[in-house]
Amino acid sequence: MDKVFFTPHRTLFLMLAITGISFLISHDSAMGQLAGIGTLLLAGAKGRLVLLDFMELRHAPALWRWGFEGGLLAVTALLAVLYLAGGR
Amino acid sequence: MVGQATDRDRGGALGKNAPCHPAVRVPGVRDFWILIAAECSLFSFFFITYMIGRGGDVDLYRTSQQALSRDLGVFNTCVLIIGSWSVMQALGSLRREHARQASHYLAGVIGCGVIFAGVKVFEYADKISHGLFPTTNDFFTFYFVLTMVHMVHLVIATVVLAVMRRGVMAGHYHSGQMDVLESGAIYWHLVDLLWMFLFALLYLLQ
Numbered sequence: 167m168d169k170v171f172f173t174p175h176r177t178l179f180l181m182l183a184i185t186g187i188s189f190l191i192s193h194d195s196a197m198g199q200l201a202g203i204g205t206l207l208l209a210g211a212k213g214r215l216v217l218l219d220f221m222e223l224r225h226a227p228a229l230w231r232w233g234f235e236g237g238l239l240a241v242t243a244l245l246a247v248l249y250l251a252g253g254r
Numbered sequence: 255m256v257g258q259a260t261d262r263d264r265g266g267a268l269g270k271n272a273p274c275h276p277a278v279r280v281p282g283v284r285d286f287w288i289l290i291a292a293e294c295s296l297f298s299f300f301f302i303t304y305m306i307g308r309g310g311d312v313d314l315y316r317t318s319q320q321a322l323s324r325d326l327g328v329f330n331t332c333v334l335i336i337g338s339w340s341v342m343q344a345l346g347s348l349r350r351e352h353a354r355q356a357s358h359y360l361a362g363v364i365g366c367g368v369i370f371a372g373v374k375v376f377e378y379a380d381k382i383s384h385g386l387f388p389t390t391n392d393f394f395t396f397y398f399v400l401t402m403v404h405m406v407h408l409v410i411a412t413v414v415l416a417v418m419r420r421g422v423m424a425g426h427y428h429s430g431q432m433d434v435l436e437s438g439a440i441y442w443h444l445v446d447l448l449w450m451f452l453f454a455l456l457y458l459l460q
Contacts (some may be wrong), residue, residue, distance in 0.1 A: 178339040185331050189324065193301045194456035203460050209454035213447050220443040222281040222436075230280055233418065234291075241298045245305050245451075250458065252309030 177219040184208050184215075202249050210242030275290030282437035290444055293407075297448050302404075304396050304455055311392070316460060318393035321386055323377065327457035330373050334446045337366030341415070341439045343420075349429045353422050360419040363442065374405055399455055403450055411442040 189207045191201045217238060218224040223231045271449040280287065308315045344359035381387075381394070418438045421427055427435050 172459075173340040174339055177342075181335045181338075182332060185328060185335065188454065188458055189328050189376045192460060195460070204282070205454050209450050212450045216338065216443055216447040216450065220342060220446065221440050225278060226280050227278055228412065234294075237291075237294060237298070241451075242300065245301060245455070248302065248309055249307035252305070252312050 172215075172219045172224065174219075177215055181212055181215055184212050199250065203246055206242060206246045206249060210238060212236050213242070262423065282440045283433050286437040290440060293444055294447075297451070301451055302398070307392050308398065308459075314391060315393045318391060318397075319456070319460070321381065321384065322397070322457050323380075324457050326373055326377055330370050331449065331453050333366050333370050333373070334449050337363045337370075338443055338446045340366065340458050341442050345432070345436065345439055348422065348427060348432065348435065349375055351429055353425065353427075357419050357422045360415055360422060364412055364416050364419065367408055367415075370408060371405060371412075374401060400452055400456070402453055404445070407441075407448065408445050411438075411445045414438045415442060428451060 188205050191197060191204050191208075194201055197204070214235065217234050218231070223234055317397070329434045340362040344356045344363065345358060347353075347356035355392070378398070381398075386394055388395050415438055418435055
């Protein structure tokens with residue numbers, strides 16, 4: 167997506183919208199573990215927006231940006247695996 | 255060379271007048287990112303430890319979680335996000351040499367920090383009044399320790415931005431000298447980033 171799409175206002179509303187969606191799906195007991203995985207993935211998505219748009223890493227050198235994005239992806243994935251391993 | 259260009263030359267990525275394709279650059283003081291990476295690593299360790307603990311007794315964690323107010327958690331999440339937006343607006347204003355406007359946005363961020371801390375103190379008081387302490391069980395140990403460590407970071411970020419706001423008002427920062435101010439902003443965003451996961455793990459994850 168074009169870098170210019172992510173203006174401060176759009177990032178703000180996107181973050182608030184994701185927060186609302188996270189809140190709603192966490193209340194949906196019918197979704198079971200899918201709700202938990204969704205909650206973690208949405209937290210990771212918000213974290214990515216913070217890194218790229220709030221911290222301005224979208225315009226940082228690729229290696230710099232990928233290092234932080236990679237770390238975020240790894241932690242989010244590990245938390246999801248631990249959540250599934252925990253069961254229920 | 256990135257280090258030789260001024261912020262105006264580089265084009266602040268977030269200002270209203272920012273160019274469509276800002277130059278590639280690392281915001282803030284470069285070495286400051288080592289601290290950011292260290293903080294992210296430390297909290298990642300906390301999050302993973304929490305999930306391992308949760309996996310050992312899911313029922314206890316789920317039951318204990320019911321005592322937390324999700325509404326207040328969502329409210330505080332929105333407060334931090336609005337605070338982060340306000341920081342971005344402050345940087346954008348300063349990049350356009352609008353120091354007065356930047357100081358107003360920074361005042362908004364400081365207000366967000368105070369509101370967040372106030373809500374957390376209310377939450378702590380509420381838990382304690384209901385007989386829920388850090389020693390009650392593993393979940394509340396994690397809840398109190400993680401959120402208190404996070405709040406220490408929030409207080410530091412708020413105080414740093416308050417000091418920087420005084421600098422902005424005194425004319426110490428301008429569009430060509432933004433690295434220190436950007437570093438302060440990045441620290442605030444770190445607080446926001448960490449809360450995204452704390453909120454998901456402690457309040458939402460069922």
